[in-house]
Amino acid sequence: MAEISKRVGYICARCGSSNVISDARAQWDARKQQWIVVGHYDSSECLDCEQEERILEVELAPEPQT
């Protein structure tokens, strides 16, 4: 079963920029030595609009399989 997983992106609802950040919950992974995001809150911000803004989930083309 060669199922290509759906990829999504997030863009600003106002200007369409993908330069957005969101308040997130993260869990520390001691083995990888990095925070693993396990969820995010509704509160989000667009770095281009420089204010809190709604973000939209958009579907991206699948990663090319070579």
Ligand SMILES: [Zn+2]
């Ligand atoms: Zn924006």
